[in-house]
Amino acid sequence: MEKERTFVMIKPDAVQRRLAGEILSxxxxxxxxxxxxxxxxxxxxxxxxxxxxxxxxxxFKPTVKYITSSPVIAMVLEGNNAIEMVRGMxxxxxPQKAKLGTIRGDLGQFIGRxxxxxxxxxxxxxxxxxxxxxxxxxxxxxxxxxxxxxx
Ligand code: IDP
Ligand code: MG
Numbered sequence: 001m002e003k004e005r006t007f008v009m010i011k012p013d014a015v016q017r018r019l020a021g022e023i024l025s026x027x028x029x030x031x032x033x034x035x036x037x038x039x040x041x042x043x044x045x046x047x048x049x050x051x052x053x054x055x056x057x058x059x060f061k062p063t064v065k066y067i068t069s070s071p072v073i074a075m076v077l078e079g080n081n082a083i084e085m086v087r088g089m090x091x092x093x094x095p096q097k098a099k100l101g102t103i104r105g106d107l108g109q110f111i112g113r114x115x116x117x118x119x120x121x122x123x124x125x126x127x128x129x130x131x132x133x134x135x136x137x138x139x140x141x142x143x144x145x146x147x148x149x150x151x
Pocket of ligand 1 (some may be wrong): 054059063092093111112113114116117118120
């Protein structure tokens with residue numbers, strides 16, 4: 001099992017709906033380590049870079065508008081197999097299709113306001129972490145429960 005880093009964003013609707021604590025709490029309870037976190041008013045430029053692989057698709061412009069509409073909480077999370085683990089905890093892109101028990105399935109209602117983002121691969125995680133954070137913003141510390149989260 002590989003220790004991985006992933007980029008996660010609590011989207012504007014979740015911050016506005018005061019769901020940030022609930023979402024963070026799920027990651028904390030799972031044992032995932034927060035190694036960087038900030039509240040960001042996202043510029044159009046940053047949003048367009050973040051979603052550049054979707055450029056040209058019908059939902060590209062509305063998604064950029066959504067992400068820049070109000071602050072987001074950006075973070076880097078670390079854990080065993082963190083990329084896939086976080087994607088599983090988030091559920092499918094469309095909250096209507098996401099299973100109950102997942103963040104999107106429990107807290108969201110439709111695809112245009114789907115609460116949360118998580119990197120989908122190692123390459124994407126590296127790109128997104130570098131896009132959102134300077135190396136000096138990523139902390140290095142030992143958490144007291146780490147010995148219980150590996151064999
Ligand atoms: P993901 O966030 O689960 O990785 P992607 O397909 O990469 O899903 O899409 C990126 C984001 O674009 C979604 O999280 C959502 O905010 C938005 N989006 C994707 N498809 C649609 C759509 O059909 N309608 C509206 N927004 C969409
Ligand atoms: Mg994606």
